[in-house]
Amino acid sequence: MTTQPSEIPEPPASAPLVHARGIVKSFRVDHTRIPVLKGVDLDVAAGEVLLLVGPSGSGKTTLLSVIAGILDADEGTLTVLDRDLFSMTEDEKTAFRREAMGFVFQQFNLLPTLTATENVAVPLLIRGLKKEAAFARAIEVLKTLGMGGRLTSTPSHLSGGEQQRVAIARALVTEPRLLLCDEPTANLDAETGHRVVEALCRVGKRPDRAMIIVTHDTRIFEFGDRLVHMDDGRIREVQHMNEEELR
Amino acid sequence: MNYVALKMLFGDRAKYLMLLAGLTFSTMLIVQQGSIFWGLMLWSQSGITNINVPIWVTDPNINQVEEVKPLADTAVTVVRSVPGVEWAMPLYKGLQRAKLEDGNYQQISLVGLDAATLIGRPGVTLEGRIEELRDPDAVALDQWAVDRLGGPERMKIGTVFEINDHRARVVAIVQTQKSFQNVPFVYTTYKRALRYTPPERRKLSYVLVKPKDGIPAEALARRIAQETGLGAYTADEFGWKTIRWVLKNTGIGVNFGTTVFLGFVVGMAIAGQTFYLFTVENLKQFGALKAIGASTGMLARMILLQSFTVGLIGYGVGIGLATAFGLTAGRGGNLPYAETWPLLVGVLIALLGICAFSSAISIRKLAKLEPGIVFR
Incomplete structure (x- = not known):
């Protein structure tokens, strides 16, 4: 398997995978500009699981979108894996996401007519991998997430928790350096959500990979290395999690 | 993907x-x-394709194949004199009435062919011998005429009926493409066709022409038109002329x-x-x-x-x-x-x-x- 992108430069060992400074973003609604991010500074280190928490409208998902290169910020600087995201063209950003990032969405966004294996293989097929090789790798990842018995099921035949595991497998199948998760437990009950994030961290957490999880779910805080509280477009508090704090 | x-x-x-x-x-x-x-x-151009000759000579003002504008009999000789003509044969074509055994009448498209060569005869003979058209009162019916004139039980080889009160005897049944007007074809010799039809000053409908080997039909048609003042068209040109007329007038x-x-x-x-x-x-x-x-x-x-x-x-x-x-x-x-x-x-x-x-x-x-x- 050679899914690790060759053109993504290895950042220096000490450098954060994500380095954001002074990120400002506003949206125009009718004739009014509504500020959503008001100067956000954030570093995310390799091997770190960072939880972005805060009330609705605090700017968590917008920040995630900016880091993903899906939204352009109005001001600030952003380097991801030592690449200046704001200087890239749309095509370059798409290629960068394809090579370096994995995504887990709140609503799973699986293709309804594809089986679990096929859904997971999609990012590899986008990269141009042969179907057989992509399926083999997809099955491998699904098995590590305990989905070996549902390989040929389509999303409509899977429970919410199973669908999210498939979505996680899809995000991990390319072994991305940066994993971005938007409310991965929002559509799941508490127990299922806990199990899904446990599986995500068990399989996805690596020393060379960072994970940013946007969440409201306090029951998954235990999986984070750092808790970043956002409110009104700003980072209000950063909490380093350890066993003592959890207790 | x-x-x-x-x-x-x-x-x-x-x-x-x-x-x-x-x-x-x-x-x-x-x-x-x-x-x-x-x-x-x-x-609409079955009158042309059923005859199957390279060049049609007719009145210069003709619009389509079914609109016959008779020529003087001398047109055949005049066309034969044009350099490059291999042969030129007369053709009669016109709508006539056939009287059926039960007293009813049926419109037919009568085609008169040169008796010596039978040039313009249909390619497929289903029954009988088309060569027997040279016999007295002989006619050949196409498959549509058989149906229209009473069906295969009544209209067969040897059946006698009347065309404009003249005796006609079936010697062959031939295969043709149906006409746009759905009028069946009845073939006979040129001279007999003239006998079947009412007296007119001019009865020659078309002169059928074949160019000599190596002479393009288009070029010969242009030459015939130029030298005789008649209308001369290749089969293809005449077919398209007919189609254009149909499109314009229907x-x-x-x-x-x-x-x-x-x-x-x-x-x-x-x-x-x-x-x-x-x-x-x-x-x-x-x-x-x-x-x-x-x-x-x-x-x-x-x-x-x-x-x-x-x-x-x-x-x-x-x-x-x-x-x-x-x-x-x-x-x-x-x-x-x-x-x-x-x-x-x-x-x-x-x-x-x-x-x-x-x-x-x-x-x-x-x-x-x-x-x-x-x-x-």
Whole structure:
């Protein structure tokens, strides 16, 4: 398997995978500009699981979108894996996401007519991998997430928790350096959500990979290395999690 | 991603079938109507194709083959004198009445051929011997005349009937292409045809000409026209002249054209709308693909593959159905139906146009799609 992108430069060992400074973003609604991010500074280190928490409208998902290169910020600087995201063209950003990032969405966004294996293989097929090789790798990842018995099921035949595991497998199948998760437990009950994030961290957490999880779910805080509280477009508090704090 | 594109297409069975039905219907309608139209056009020039000679000489003001404008008998000799003419033969062609055994009358298209050569005779003789046209009172009927004049039980070899009160005896039954007016053909010799018809000053309908070897028919036709002042056309030119006249003087072109256009519009509307809905309903999924690194170009290729795949399947099924219709309803030449490759190529191009249009409106939607939709 050679899914690790060759053109993504290895950042220096000490450098954060994500380095954001002074990120400002506003949206125009009718004739009014509504500020959503008001100067956000954030570093995310390799091997770190960072939880972005805060009330609705605090700017968590917008920040995630900016880091993903899906939204352009109005001001600030952003380097991801030592690449200046704001200087890239749309095509370059798409290629960068394809090579370096994995995504887990709140609503799973699986293709309804594809089986679990096929859904997971999609990012590899986008990269141009042969179907057989992509399926083999997809099955491998699904098995590590305990989905070996549902390989040929389509999303409509899977429970919410199973669908999210498939979505996680899809995000991990390319072994991305940066994993971005938007409310991965929002559509799941508490127990299922806990199990899904446990599986995500068990399989996805690596020393060379960072994970940013946007969440409201306090029951998954235990999986984070750092808790970043956002409110009104700003980072209000950063909490380093350890066993003592959890207790 | 071709695999994913096709799975998305075939997996959404209801939309796929809707799309397929629309494109199949559109193809079938266009091919069926186009084939009937062209079949009618071929019937309109059956007077030319049944005779099958290279050059037709006639009155210069003639509009179409069924509109006979008689020439002086000397026209044959005049045409024979033109350099490059291998032979020139007289032909009589005109509508006459045949009296049936039961006292009824039936209109026929009487064709009088040169007795010595029988040039212009039909290629296929179904029964009897066409050479026996040289016998007294002999006529040959085409298969349509047999039906019109009483059926195969009554009209067979040896049957005697009347044409304009003159005795006619059937010596052969020949195969022809039906005429546009659906009037059956009855063949006899030129001189006997003149005897069958009422007295007129001029009775020569056409002079049939063959050029000498190595002389193009077009060039000889121009030369005959120039040197004799008569109208001279190759069979192909005369056929198109006839078709143009039919199109100009009947509502056929507009009628069939409207139906074909409607088939195109209906196909485009159904395919375009269904495909657009298919895209809109999968917008989040397409957004997810964009977010995880699929470029707009890649998504566009997926859409095009889906569209052209269902288009080509619909084309195949539509042509199959139209052909089955043609083979069934048009059996025995009873229905004007001519499925030609230019029509099939034209329909393919039209269908690809429909697919391209359907794809374009979906691609336009996808090009504007922000991958951020997946975070909402």
